[in-house]
Amino acid sequence: xxxxxxxxxxxxxxxxxxxxxxxxxxxxxxxxxxxxxxxxxxxxxxxxxxxxxxxxxxxxxxxxxxxxxxxxxxxxxxxxxxxxxxxxxxxxxxxxxxxxxxxxxxxxxxxxxxxxxxxxxxxxxxxxxxxxxxxxxxxxxxxxxxxxxxxxxxxxxxxxxxxxxxxxxxxxxxxxxxxxxxxxxxxxxxxxxxxxxxxxxxxxxxxxxxxxxxxxxxxxxxxxxxxxxxxxxxxxxxxxxxxxxxxxxxxxxxxxxxxxxxxxxxxxxxxxxxxxxx
DNA sequence: AATCGGCCCAACCGCAGAAAT
DNA sequence: TATTTCTGCGGTTGGGCCGAT
Numbered sequence: 001x002x003x004x005x006x007x008x009x010x011x012x013x014x015x016x017x018x019x020x021x022x023x024x025x026x027x028x029x030x031x032x033x034x035x036x037x038x039x040x041x042x043x044x045x046x047x048x049x050x051x052x053x054x055x056x057x058x059x060x061x062x063x064x065x066x067x068x069x070x071x072x073x074x075x076x077x078x079x080x081x082x083x084x085x086x087x088x089x090x091x092x093x094x095x096x097x098x099x100x101x102x103x104x105x106x107x108x109x110x111x112x113x114x115x116x117x118x119x120x121x122x123x124x125x126x127x128x129x130x131x132x133x134x135x136x137x138x139x140x141x142x143x144x145x146x147x148x149x150x151x152x153x154x155x156x157x158x159x160x161x162x163x164x165x166x167x168x169x170x171x172x173x174x175x176x177x178x179x180x181x182x183x184x185x186x187x188x189x190x191x192x193x194x195x196x197x198x199x200x201x202x203x204x205x206x207x208x209x210x211x212x213x214x215x216x217x218x219x220x221x222x223x224x225x226x227x228x229x230x231x232x233x234x235x236x237x238x239x240x241x242x243x244x245x246x247x248x249x250x251x252x253x254x255x256x257x258x259x260x261x262x263x264x265x266x267x268x269x270x271x272x273x274x275x276x277x278x
Numbered sequence: 279a280a281t282c283g284g285c286c287c288a289a290c291c292g293c294a295g296a297a298a299t
Numbered sequence: 300t301a302t303t304t305c306t307g308c309g310g311t312t313g314g315g316c317c318g319a320t
Contacts (some may be wrong), residue, residue, distance in 0.1 A: 106287055
C-alpha cells in the first residue's frame with residue numbers, strides 16, 4: 001500500500017515548534033485529550049500534521065517528562081537493557097520513568113555507545129574474554145526452510161573439553177510470536193537461545209507450495225551463572241503455556257528486565273555478533 | 279573576532295503492525 | 300478476508316551551540 005507522507009499536505013508547517021504552537025497544543029490536549037492525532041491539529045487550529053503534534057507531545061510537552069541529565073542508575077539500566085533488547089528504544093524507555101525513546105536513543109548514540117567502545121577497547125588490550133565457538137544446525141523436522149539468523153552472544157566462557165556439546169537450534173512455526181527455541185546445559189554454565197519473532201509466509205503455485213519463515217533476524221545466546229537464574233526463565237516459560245504457550249512482547253520484555261536488572265544478575269558482557277567471533 | 283569542526287538533540291521520514299471498516 | 304487508516308517505532312538529518320584554533 002502506498003501512502004503519501006502526511007506533511008506533504010498543503011500548507012502544513014514543519015521544523016521547530018514555536019512557544020505559541022506549544023501553548024495551543026498543550027491547552028487543547030488538556031481540554032480534549034488526544035484520541036485522534038490526525039484530526040487534532042485541525043480541531044486545535046494548528047498548521048501541523050498529526051504526526052508532528054504527536055511527536056512534539058510525547059517527546060517534549062508531556063507533563064510527566066523528566067528533563068535534565070541521565071543519572072548513573074539510568075545510564076546503567078540503559079546499558080543493561082540494550083545488551084538484552086538491542087535497539088528497542090521504546091522498550092528501554094518504558095523502564096525509565098519520564099524518559100522518552102527519542103531521548104534514550106540520543107543519549108545512547110551521543111554518550112553510551114562511545115563510552116562502551118572506549119571501555120571495550122581497553123578491555124581487549126588487557127584481558128580478552130575466552131569465547132567458545134558454538135556450532136549450529138537447523139532442524140528440518142518442522143519442514144520449514146532453514147534461514148540463517150543473525151546471532152548475538154553474551155558472556156560465554158570456555159567449557160572443559162569433555163563437556164563440549166553441539167547446540168541445536170529448533171524452530172517452531174508460529175505467526176509473529178516470541179518463541180523460546182531451546183535451553184541448554186553447557187557443562188556447568190547455562191545457556192539459552194532466544195528467538196525474537198518467527199513469521200511464516202506461504203506461496204502456492206499450480207505445482208507446489210513453499211513455506212518460508214520470515215525471521216526477525218535476532219537470535220540471542222545468553223549465558224547464566226547459576227541454574228536458579230535459568231530456572232526463573234523456565235518458570236516463566238511454563239506459566240506462559242497457560243496462554244497457549246505464547247507470550248506477549250511486554251511480558252517478555254518485563255521478564256528479561258526483572259531477571260537481569262531487578263534480580264541482580266551479573267551484568268552480561270557486551271554482545272558480539274557470531275560472525276565476528278568465528 | 280572570525281572560522282571551523284564536532285557534538286547534541288529536536289524533529290522528520292519511512293516502514294510495519296494494529297485497528298477499523 | 301481485503302483494504303484503508305492510524306499509530307508507534309527506529310533510523311536519520313540538520314541546525315544551533317560551543318570549544319579549539
